[in-house]
Amino acid sequence: MTGATTATGAGGGGVRRGAALMASGTAVSRVLGLLRGMVLVAAIGATGQAADAFAVANKLPNVLYMVLAGGLLNAVLVPQVVRAYRRGAGQEYVDRLLTLGFVVLAGLTVLLTLAAPLLVTLYADDAAGPRRALAVAFATWCVPQLFFYGVYALLGQVLNARGSFGPYMWAPVVNNVVAIAGFGVFIAVFGGAGGDGAGAGGGLQDASTWSSSTVAVLAAAATLGVVAQAAVLVPSLRRAGVRYRPRLDLRGSGLGRAGTVVGWTFAGLVVGQLAYVVVSRVAWDAPAAAGTVQGVAGNAAYDYGFLVFMLPHSLVTVSLATALFTRLAAQAHDEDLPAVRGTLSLGLRVVGLFTVLAAAVVLVLAVPVTRLVLVTGAAADVPAVAGVVTAMVVGLPAFGAWSMAQRVYYAYEDARGLLPVQVAMAVVVAGGALLGRAVLPPSSWVAGAGVAMSVSYVLGALVALVRLRGRLRRLDGRRVLRTHVQAVVAALVAAGLGLAVLRGLEALLADTVGARLLECVVVGTVMGLVYLGGLRLMHVAELEVLLGPAARVLRRLLARGRRR
Known part of the structure; x- marks a missing residue:
């Protein structure tokens, strides 16, 4: 056979x-x-108002990434890059594909960040109330992760097509380390779900006890982890022989x-x-x-x-x-x-x-x-x-x-x-x-x-x-x-x-x-x-x-x- x-x-x-x-x-x-x-x-606990609000908000960039980047790249990028390198035009093709991907991701990220309240309404059936307001606040910080998830996926799939599998799978380690450190800072500064936290006796599980500072610290920790996950792949491109140059000439590409x-x-x-x-x-x-x-x-x-x-x-x-x-x-x-x-x-x-x-x-x-x-x-x-x-x-x-x-x-x-x-x-x-x-x-x-x-x-x-x-x-x-x-x-x-x-x-x-x-x-x-x-x-x-x-x-x- x-x-x-x-x-x-x-x-x-x-x-x-x-x-x-x-x-x-x-x-x-x-x-x-x-x-x-x-x-x-x-x-913030495993159940309760704050936990569910953060789960919805932090899930939004993951879901959007799956729709707009992750699945599309699995279906398109590796087969296309393999074919391009086989016909001797691989690097130019990759340059155009990455440039187009970065531009589209940036535009979508800005648009969807502005639409964060509508996205929360789609995934969470609350017309009003503190839980929905908290989810919207979290989403405003978390939706920008979409751009960096997309960059990570673009660069990672190019590396996979070049036979360099390790960096793509090891990059999330950096994400988790940064997020763990950020969540640890949050607990050290504001307390945790089991204590009084930001509210008077209600603790951080109650959506009404959250302030702009508590939202920013927790959500920024999650977002900075994704930024780091994308950034660590950049040096791996050169080691894999990929020399990226922005190209906007897409005709005949x-x-x-x-x-x-x-x-x-x-x-x-x-x-x-x-x-x-x-x-x-x-x-x-x-x-x-x-x-x-x-x-x-x-x-x-x-x-x-x-x-x-x-x-x-x-x-x-x-x-x-x-x-x-x-x-x-x-x-x-x-x-x-x-x-x-x-x-x-x-x-x-x-x-x-x-x-x-x-x-x-x-x-x-x-x-x-x-x-x-x-x-x-x-x-x-x-x-x-x-x-x-x-x-x-x-x-x-x-x-x-x-x-x-x-x-x-x-x-x-x-x-x-x-x-x-x-x-x-x-x-x-x-x-x-x-x-x-x-x-x-x-x-x-x-x-x-x-x-x-x-x-x-x-x-x-x-x-x-x-x-x-x-x-x-x-x-x-x-x-x-x-x-x-x-x-x-x-x-x-x-x-x-x-x-x-x-x-x-x-x-x-x-x-x-x-x-x-x-x-x-x-x-x-x-x-x-x-x-x-x-x-x-x-x-x-x-x-x-x-x-x-x-x-x-x-x-x-x-x-x-x-x-x-």
Whole structure:
């Protein structure tokens, strides 16, 4: 099979190295992201008026970035840059693309910052009141992050297309460090959610107690982190051989084809975000409908649940998919169907091995993991966020498969073909969130939306892969299915044993943060070893791709120890 990549073949070496480099940066970033979340909980809590207001406002630039920059660049930039460098016009093309991107991002950022009140109204269903006013104040500081997120994505995707994967994945580490420091300053100056803070006895969880100075310090800390994340990529461009010069002469640049792909990609992303608008408004209304702001999952609880959900996805799925994407773009350009099938099969199998285990571990440890993330928050918030985590993480394996299928569509620059799938997924998310609101108690509305998300990922993965089968003539379906079945069998055994160990530890240990940490370490280790042992017994060859980099690092460390 020409160009196909086996789990242990030569083609897997470069992918393993690229994925390992990205995964290491992502791992550090995600650990710091959890620490950032803990510090933010200490500052404003995990539920309540201020937490939900900041969650909506700080989510706005992320959502806008996903619509206007992130997804478009995934769909357009890497395939276009790979093609441009192959025809010898890569640098001029990159110069024009970056210049156009910077100009468009700057204009949109100014426009959307001025429209911050309208954006908050879209995502938060409050006509007036201190909570909405606080969200607007936060948004005025946070929406400018859009420009710097866009710069980060533009520069990072150019680096990826040049085969330089590390800087893009390590840059968020700087973001988290800056934000953690800023949130720490906020707590030192104004106090945190648990104290009197800025208000007379009400604490910082009450929206009416916030002043312009408290808003500025907290929101500026978040925004400065994004600025730093973009800035640290600039030196990496030169090391990758990219010498950027602003170019505004776009005639004959070849960007017309890219514009067509952007249009369809933009449509798909807007459809997805319309579904998120429904989820955001349902989450915004939940605390008021429940009659209490504490211990009821709202927008902030959704964000913390999504943070835990994305941790395993980012460690392996994003890293591997990004490393494979450049290869897929080149294979699609060469019209090498067997190679594309092989790369897709490899990605689905390796991602599946990890996401099935990750889903099982998080499901068993949902409460202890949430307790650690909310270590500085109120105990009553833990069940609310843990329920959201559980609802989301059941869809993690399907989310991994959906992400890999997306990369194939983007490699062929076929954003139009993805649109029907994205519409169906958005209908499931929005419809599921509204159904949950109608039949569930308000305390479970956000968890209901999480279940709808999981169902949408299953639907998206299945439909996208069936449609890809027509394009690629066939898929390596039997092999992919066999690997997933083996993974599920091993994960079920590991989950059963892990749950038994967890119950034993809960009976022996006191209800402390240290005990929860010990539970996560012991149960996670036991489940991981049982899972790997089961896969070894079933002779699952894809373990080499998943564990190869870690095994090589361990061997080098052992060799150094022997030499000493």
